[in-house]
Amino acid sequence: MKNLSSKSRNGNDTVPPSGVLDRGLHLMNCFSLERPRLQLRDIAAQSGLDKATTLRALKTLVTYGYLEKSEDGYYWPGPATLRLAAIFRSTSNIVTRLERTVENIALETGQAAAFFIRSGDQRVCLIRDRQKRDFRYFVDVGASVPMSAGGAAAHVLAAYSGFDLDSEKAEFVLTNNYYISRGEKNEHLVSAALPIFEADGEFVGAAAITALRSTVTDDDIDRCIEVVRREISLAMLSTQAAAENDNAAF
Amino acid sequence: MKNLSSKSRNGNDTVPPSGVLDRGLHLMNCFSLERPRLQLRDIAAQSGLDKATTLRALKTLVTYGYLEKSEDGYYWPGPATLRLAAIFRSTSNIVTRLERTVENIALETGQAAAFFIRSGDQRVCLIRDRQKRDFRYFVDVGASVPMSAGGAAAHVLAAYSGFDLDSEKAEFVLTNNYYISRGEKNEHLVSAALPIFEADGEFVGAAAITALRSTVTDDDIDRCIEVVRREISLAMLSTQAAAENDNAAF
């Protein structure tokens, strides 16, 4: 397993992982909503793996149903992924509960809406509205980005789950119960995030709306935040920490 | 890599697969809607792999988000599965289109409803109604069973996709546009399956309802079939092959 060379065999300035399992899972990352169907050539190039290695892994992934392969040599995610997602949902019923809510928020505000949770040092998108928007700006459902990458949702998640990210912003979040980030991750975007709590006060995650800065005023954003608060409470959840001191502990 | 011994190191009379990737994916099969959270001990036992081997694979699966691990040592499917499922859905919009339909069928008939497709020599469940029923009898969403295992849906899929399973039953399906299987897979169950076609006549899969034999009469089943036909046509799909001769070709 030589995997020599200073970085990049692909155009991605990333070294492909070593370890067969790592590599196999790494291959699955080549697929996205933007590019759901790929052929060997693309997958090998994008992953940085040798074509022979890639082919072997793909075969295995196909036999286990994680990928499907068509006659014309294209691969795409297979039905096994559905099975696992169904199990994931069953273990975190919050997804099912909030799906409709996120959709409503997007429809009412006309902006992109999403729901995030923290998982270790990652911020994971569990729900995205289904409106079609420019893919470049938004993460896929299930995708993770490091907390350190910031963004409105990250600061809310950090503040309420005790992750040390930016204490100043955390303080703002804890007193105001929302955070607005202007161009923090992307110059042209503004996003507002609110924490979400179970009825019993348990923190579950953050709802966020994202808009193009050039198309919204501060008042628009405030109105969006109100929409979020209303929809969240309709879902029998809260955007306010239950009591001042209970939630500081964990 | 000794993997010696005539079969079974687990209680499953199955030999665990060789190949790191195979084993890793094999581990994911340990999880189900019935048993969504497992600890190392269980996973190692059920998969038949050594604990050390299992642990290594689990670590990798966790780092890629396919599994999550809690403090108390339990593992369960992670958010990466959501991402892949979202991509899968985007490539086969039939799932989104029929989800509501399957749910309606289940609600109207009071029986278990599902949607299957053929994938190679496997029959894959893409949709299951969300009513809670006895898990022992029904397959999870995304789960595959060999076509050769039979069942009403298998015969419908075989008939309309040119899979050689049981030519006599296939002929019945092709003339009557449905199939009823009584106790074929499970002595106590009866299930009825109907083919589903796009408006342009393309065969897409089979809808099936399953009931306990002791609780339904033949007339009940006929009524169920009518419900399926109605719901499918409401979804702008058809339960009849477009024209007598067009569909014989493929």
Added chain:
DNA sequence: ATATGCGTTTCACTCAGTGAAAAATTAGCA
């Protein structure tokens, strides 16, 4: 105290995985 169950680490052996290269297949083109 002693035992049992579980997760984790260690380490020497060895076979599964690697990737360059060749072969087979498919697509494009004149």
Added chain:
DNA sequence: TGCTAATTTTTCACTGAGTGAAACGCATAT
């Protein structure tokens, strides 16, 4: 219809990544 280029697939000898028995550590019973 041939000829060429592009892509997928197979082959094979080398080797280091993966293996698993055993030891360890840490709980929680007994």
